[in-house]
Amino acid sequence: MTNEMINRHNDFFDAMNDWFDLPRKFFDETEITKLMQSDVAENDHDYVINIDMPGMNKDDISLNYNNGILSVAGARKAFKDVAHNSSIIHRERSIGHISRSFRLPNVAANEISAKYENGVLTVVLPKQSTDKNDNSIKID
Template sequence: MANDMMNRHNDLFDAMNDWFDLPRKFFDDNEVAKLMQSDVVENDKEYVIKVDMPGMDKDKIHLNYNNGILSVSGSRKSFKDMSKDNSIIHRERSEGHISRSFRLPNVVASDIHAKYDNGVLTITLPKQQAGASDNSIQID
């Protein structure tokens, strides 16, 4: 009996912690990573990144590569599929702006290309070939 009372207390306390912890979870970087789940593959010639971005329009996704960092961002407006006669009882589909960055050195920025298909963004970043850039310093 005492154990049952203790468990009820713990359940109530855990529920309160979840409620008051919500703002931290909302702004936590790990939560953003869950929204933009990605795979990064590397081989000798290129990096290939696949990022899940469901429900986003292609024109609302932006890519930028600068100083060895690829930035991926996207935004989504509110959904208009609710009729005026209905009241929303529960909503989980979010609206807003999300972004992620990946550090990928030695990429030929002018040859990066991306494709968006069925909610998955695939970005191919060709690597610079050895000797392609003239960053070496000759010692006399």
């Protein structure tokens, strides 16, 4: 009897926690970042970003570098591997649009390269070279 009362008490508070936790879950971006998991590496010459984008066609991925920010966007339109006369019983693959941005300063924008292979987008962003004869002026 006591265990039954404790379980009812826990069920009530678990339900209340789920209700009050809804706004955090609604705005939580962890689900988004799971879809575009990425690694960003840096060396003396460039930044290298590897982004998992499985199930997307290369033509449905767009890249843009502007004001020190690399924006990556992708879309999945429809899945055509379901037989015509069948109905879906369970669906986990999503259809839609997703994007992420990365702040990467001092990049030579005209030298950025990218390749998409086996569901992984690799973007190489060469750093701008700092010329020893730059035109900076020292203030005394």
